[in-house]
Amino acid sequence: MTKTDLATTERGRTEPSSDATGRKPASTTAATAPAVDIFEDAGGITLLADMPGVARESLDVRLDGDSLAIEGEVSLPTSEGMRAIWAEVNVPRYRRTFTLSRELDASRIEANLKDGVLSLRIPKQAHAQPRRISVQAG
Amino acid sequence: MYDAMFYRPQGLLDQLSTLHQVLTRSLAADGAPDAIRSVAAGAYPGINVGRTASSLEVYAFAPGLDAASIDVTVERGVLKIAGERQASRPGQDTRIQAYAAERPQGRFSRAISLPDDVDTAKVQARYRDGVLHVSISLQETAQPQRIQVQ
Numbered sequence: 001m002t003k004t005d006l007a008t009t010e011r012g013r014t015e016p017s018s019d020a021t022g023r024k025p026a027s028t029t030a031a032t033a034p035a036v037d038i039f040e041d042a043g044g045i046t047l048l049a050d051m052p053g054v055a056r057e058s059l060d061v062r063l064d065g066d067s068l069a070i071e072g073e074v075s076l077p078t079s080e081g082m083r084a085i086w087a088e089v090n091v092p093r094y095r096r097t098f099t100l101s102r103e104l105d106a107s108r109i110e111a112n113l114k115d116g117v118l119s120l121r122i123p124k125q126a127h128a129q130p131r132r133i134s135v136q137a138g
Numbered sequence: 139m140y141d142a143m144f145y146r147p148q149g150l151l152d153q154l155s156t157l158h159q160v161l162t163r164s165l166a167a168d169g170a171p172d173a174i175r176s177v178a179a180g181a182y183p184g185i186n187v188g189r190t191a192s193s194l195e196v197y198a199f200a201p202g203l204d205a206a207s208i209d210v211t212v213e214r215g216v217l218k219i220a221g222e223r224q225a226s227r228p229g230q231d232t233r234i235q236a237y238a239a240e241r242p243q244g245r246f247s248r249a250i251s252l253p254d255d256v257d258t259a260k261v262q263a264r265y266r267d268g269v270l271h272v273s274i275s276l277q278e279t280a281q282p283q284r285i286q287v288q
Contacts, residue, residue, distance in 0.1 A: 035240035037226050041233060048226050050241050052183075052199040052268035076197055077264075077271060079190045086187040089199050116201030116268015 031071070031095035034118075042130050044123035045104065051094045052116035059118065061111050068106070070118060071095040175249045182242040183219070183270070185250065192281050194256055194274045198248070201268030202226075202241075208270060212258045219270065220247035255280035 037048040051059070054072030062069040074092040100106055103124050110121045183200035198219050200208070209220040222245045227236065252258070252274065260275035 035242070036238050037241050038237040039227065040235045040237065041231070048241060050201045050268070052201040053197075055267050076186075076269060077266070078188070079193065079195060079273075082188040082190045082195060084186065084188050086185065088181075088184040089186055089197075115203060115265075116199075 029093060030091050031093040032091045033096045034070070034094040036096065044121060047098070047118075047120040047122065049094075049096065049118040049120075050116065051113075051118050053089075053092070054094065054113070054116060054118075056113055059111075059113055061109075061118075061120070063106050063109070066100045066102070066106070067097055068100055068109075068120075068122075069095070069097045070120075072118070173251075175251065177248065181248070182223075182246050183248065185219075185248060187250070192276055194252065194276065196250065196272040196274070198270040198272070199268065200246075200270050203265070203268075203270075205265040208263075208265060210261075210263045210270070210272060212252070212261055212274075215252050215254070215258070217250045217252055217272065217274070218247065219249075219272070220245070222246070 034049040034051050036050075039046045049070055051070075051072045053074035053076055055075055058073040058075060060069075060071045062071070072094050074089070074094075100122065104122050105125045106122070108123050112119045183198040185199070186197040188195040188197075196217065200219070200221065200223075202223055203221055207221055209218070211218045211220075223241075223243045225243050226241060227234070227239075255276050257275045257277045261272065262274075263270060263272045265271075
């Protein structure tokens, strides 16, 4: 199990030039979009993504403004002189980008990668947590 | 409010891939025959097969499983991979809202018919990073050998 502190990633990275809209041009390498499950509970959002064959070192979770990108490269234990005779997975890279909404606290995202499943927990800002409003009678 | 979290732009490639699937199905009657155990594209788990001079290597892209619960059997020349993926939804709490549920779950099973030259007594299976790697040795007589010239 691995834990990535996204806050450091966010601050420590110098991004290449942005275009007029402020968004980075999409990477040109071919990639498939991993299947995801997204759940929301009172405290935040949980995102699960299937990324089989991606090791911890080749996983990249990037935060750029309100855009959250997950990307990973597949590395398989191959034998010498192997030639493929059947391939259903033929793009060795996963990539998908999500736009976060403002009440989510991007600086406290936690990431876990286990058995090829990436799990992200995106908590809500403290002030965005649900609060029950009592209704006054009268 | 959360549209952006599950909205997936339909790029040109997505449309092409849908078109490809539709065309493949409608042309299937005239095309090459299907393998008897073939499954629809995108079935879980995806399988890649490679071959070396001494072995057949099968990779099943099956993320999120418990290694001990994967059933790998070789019987009468058919390699079968089966297992069950637990639901990812955290509990039955009705306050939990699901926005995307694309990951397959439940029982799965896939079968591959092996070539005749494999040695089914020498099979190794490992599960790492969500990929099940089954390595099957080829029979000694099927492996390349150097002949000494007298």
